[in-house]
Amino acid sequence: MSESPDKFDVLKLGNQLCFPLYACAKEIVRIYREPLGKIGLTYTQYIVMMVLWEFGTMTEKELGAKLYLDSGTLTPVLKKLEKSGFVKRQRAEKDERSLNISLTDNGIKLKEKALQVPQALDGCIHLSYDEMLTLRALLNKALKETK
Amino acid sequence: MSESPDKFDVLKLGNQLCFPLYACAKEIVRIYREPLGKIGLTYTQYIVMMVLWEFGTMTEKELGAKLYLDSGTLTPVLKKLEKSGFVKRQRAEKDERSLNISLTDNGIKLKEKALQVPQALDGCIHLSYDEMLTLRALLNKALKETK
DNA sequence: CGGAATTAGATTGCGTACAATTTATTTGTA
DNA sequence: TACAAATAAATTGTACGCAATCTAATTCCG
Structure with missing residues (x-):
């Protein structure tokens, strides 16, 4: 009935955990694209906004910790959100290395539309x-x- | 005890299904990077190879259907796998639109290392x-x- | 048969992801 | 207090992922 098991079974797509994880994430993020497009956000921008809506101003570092993203990804995303007028980026007074990310009025207003x-x-x-x-x-x- | 529920709860990160899916997939694919690097593959190349190891020669279209990837992603990935010497890309005789993707000897050998x-x-x-x-x-x- | 519609890949452009490196700032410590 | 180590962002380079578009081959039908 069942196939004879061999050492290569661990390389079959159906036996993977990571593959359905990867594919499922990709497909669901794809579904988000259209409704997000209507409010002018990408998925990555959306999860940044969700964190700011829920927790308020925080540094890029703290944002990255919550979202599992590093500055290489976040810096350009935050610059785009700034250009779109949803967030402000300003150096922290206490520690000039840190960048405080805060919502603009439009960023706050967007929550309702979201x-x-x-x-x-x-x-x-x-x-x-x-x-x-x-x-x-x-x-x-x-x-x-x-x- | 618990926070008062409001209509914005649906926008909280902790209430999302997509976010842990997205983050988890990303983190696990990141873990794959190192062992995959040792055999000269990226994660996307790896899942392509897994399909070919399991099912043998198929068209780019069929590969894409199994992996939830379109030609925009697959074409460059397959060209890199070809350049690495793991797959062959050749037009199907019956239908010149289709591209048959098959394993080379090195591609077959890689299965053991994988x-x-x-x-x-x-x-x-x-x-x-x-x-x-x-x-x-x-x-x-x-x-x-x-x- | 022959042109319209469909289909498979390829291409283009944009937006992530992330490792590695760089720069500026701050901290720890001898 | 100097100065090395650590830290936060920014930058660079590579590799996806996908929508939109293009091209060539094939199929559908009138």
Whole structure:
């Protein structure tokens, strides 16, 4: 019935954990693209804004720690958000190495419009609520331990 | 005890499914980088090779369907794999639009060396076997239904 | 049969990701 | 207090990932 197992089974796509993780993330981020486009954000810009909406002003470093992104990625993303008028970037007074990232009035206003994004995504991922909770818990566990 | 719920809770990072998915995928792919570097592959090249090792020659289109990648991504990746000497790219005789991707001798030989990759990853993701199976099943379900 | 529609890859342009390096600032310590 | 070590961003270079577009080959139909 079943195929004969051999040492190369570990190289089969169906036996991977990383591949469905990679593909699923990619597909879901792709779905975000359209609703995000309507409010003028990319996915990366969106998660930056979510952190600022929830926690307020913080440094680029702190932002990076929350988002698992380094300055190589964040610096250009933040410059674009600044150019779009959603955030301010200013050197911290206490430590001139740090860059404080804060919301502009338009950045704060955008939060209301952003409510349509999770709404647009609603129902796109065909998992039950319990399955979604289980999936999220396992991902968060893997993320925390893998750090 | 708990925070008062409001309509903006859906915009909190901790309530997202996509964010841990995105971050987890990114972190795990990052861990692959080192062992893959030892056998001369990137992660994207690796999943291409896995498909070819498992299923043999197929067109770029078929490869893309299995990996959720389009020609914009695959064409340059396949050209690099060709330059590295792991695959051949040749137009299909029956349909000159299609490109058959097949393994070279070096590409076949690489399979043995690639066994060290899952081995190097072993234990890096701190989930129990059952948790890993649950996670993979949920990801595959989400992936299939979202397609 | 023959032109329109479809299809497979390739190309272009933009936006990440990230390792590695650089620069400026701050901290730790002899 | 000098000065080495550490730290935060910025920069550089490489590799995706994908939407949009283009080209060539094939198929569909009237």
